[in-house]
Amino acid sequence: xxxLRSSNPIIQSVRVSCYAVPTExxxxxxxxxxxxxxxxxxxxxxxxxxxxxxxxxxxxxGKLIESLLADVxxxxxxxxxxxxxxxxxxxxxxxxxxxIVSMAISAVDNALWDxxxxxxxVSLLDLLxxxxxxxxxxxxxxxxxYSIEKLQxxxxxxxxxxxxxxxxxxxxxxxDDLDRVRAARKAVGPDVELFVDANGAxxxxxxxxxxxxxxxxxxxxxxxxxxxxxxxxxxLLRDRAPAGMMIAAGExxxxxxxxxxxxxxxxxxxxxxxxxxxxxxxxxxxxxxxCRTSQLPFSFHCAPAxxxxxxxxxxxxxxxxxxxxxxxxxxxxFDGAPQPIGGALQPDRARPGFGLEFKHKDxxxxxx
Numbered sequence: 001x002x003x004l005r006s007s008n009p010i011i012q013s014v015r016v017s018c019y020a021v022p023t024e025x026x027x028x029x030x031x032x033x034x035x036x037x038x039x040x041x042x043x044x045x046x047x048x049x050x051x052x053x054x055x056x057x058x059x060x061x062g063k064l065i066e067s068l069l070a071d072v073x074x075x076x077x078x079x080x081x082x083x084x085x086x087x088x089x090x091x092x093x094x095x096x097x098x099x100i101v102s103m104a105i106s107a108v109d110n111a112l113w114d115x116x117x118x119x120x121x122v123s124l125l126d127l128l129x130x131x132x133x134x135x136x137x138x139x140x141x142x143x144x145x146y147s148i149e150k151l152q153x154x155x156x157x158x159x160x161x162x163x164x165x166x167x168x169x170x171x172x173x174x175x176d177d178l179d180r181v182r183a184a185r186k187a188v189g190p191d192v193e194l195f196v197d198a199n200g201a202x203x204x205x206x207x208x209x210x211x212x213x214x215x216x217x218x219x220x221x222x223x224x225x226x227x228x229x230x231x232x233x234x235x236l237l238r239d240r241a242p243a244g245m246m247i248a249a250g251e252x253x254x255x256x257x258x259x260x261x262x263x264x265x266x267x268x269x270x271x272x273x274x275x276x277x278x279x280x281x282x283x284x285x286x287x288x289x290x291c292r293t294s295q296l297p298f299s300f301h302c303a304p305a306x307x308x309x310x311x312x313x314x315x316x317x318x319x320x321x322x323x324x325x326x327x328x329x330x331x332x333x334f335d336g337a338p339q340p341i342g343g344a345l346q347p348d349r350a351r352p353g354f355g356l357e358f359k360h361k362d363x364x365x366x367x368x
Contacts, residue, residue: 009047009078014070016062017041019366021329028145030171030201042111046078051115055276057103064104081112085282102254109280114353123349128313134344135311141324142168152187163343165193171201178213185217195221204233215242223248234267246270251301256286263294274301281310288314305330305337308345333363
């Protein structure tokens with residue numbers, strides 16, 4: 001390993017590019033419909049190395065990085081990730097933390113961690129320290145726009161690949177949800193863990209009634225049965241849901257204060273965090289620490305290629321989301337994206353940083 005610590009490599013540039021990738025088919029969940037996914041890529045250079053990070057966000061996120069964050073990171077030591085992170089938080093004081101601001105910080109923070117590990121010529125997992133070698137996952141998709149046949153094909157396909165937990169979307173047509181969940185259970189068999197995600201589409205009483213019905217089909221995980229802003233409603237569901245059914249939420253957390261409020265309210269059995277939203281790997285590990293001190297399990301939301309390593313570094317981690325859209329994009333646009341083996345993602349510790357290389361030529365047709 002070269003002795004870069006004494007040279008104190010300085011961040012020379014922060015570059016941003018955005019890519020809009022059409023979905024395989026039109027998709028929807030309980031509260032949203034979409035036909036494309038936008039990836040905001042950040043490339044940070046120092047000491048002859050380049051770190052990459054990204055967020056799934058709007059192109060305005062990239063513009064914010066260029067106009068507000070790049071200048072406060074450039075010129076700093078590439079080893080001082082906490083200092084860069086604090087400087088970005090300070091810079092956006094008057095804009096507020098939720099939304100695209102934290103997504104912008106996330107993309108830069110992720111790139112900084114990747115850069116630091118590459119400068120030290122180690123995997124990011126070795127830099128952070130491993131709590132486990134593999135990150136268990138659940139296959140996630142089952143969009144409400146899918147036919148029953150497509151739903152069964154996708155979920156059953158994951159089971160055939162060795163993934164023993166799967167999640168489907170519900171909530172757009174509540175009257176149809178029980179039949180769709182019943183079809184999903186038939187496709188995956190009795191021994192696979194079946195999860196559902198309403199994306200906040202139900203009312204409190206509606207969600208309680210559905211939870212009782214889903215329990216008859218051995219649904220083990222009910223995500224956002226009500227809006228994640230309704231902490232009282234989530235607590236009600238957690239207290240009243242059938243035994244063995246976990247209530248999960250947290251994907252819309254943009255800072256540690258959000259996660260702290262959710263945990264203090266007793267709103268969830270499993271807390272989710274997303275390193276493309278919650279201020280990067282730095283914020284993700286803060287959320288993981290809150291879970292550990294609260295003795296609750298922790299999960300990652302989406303972006304599996306990005307989350308495999310920080311999940312393995314989090315002692316409180318339980319299982320993460322192998323989201324269909326993002327897994328597809330990461331296979332298309334990155335070399336080194338980890339693939340499921342035996343229902344888990346195992347980072348390649350021989351590859352530095354996140355172990356990812358962006359395929360600029362392949363991504364060029366999707367550039368915005």
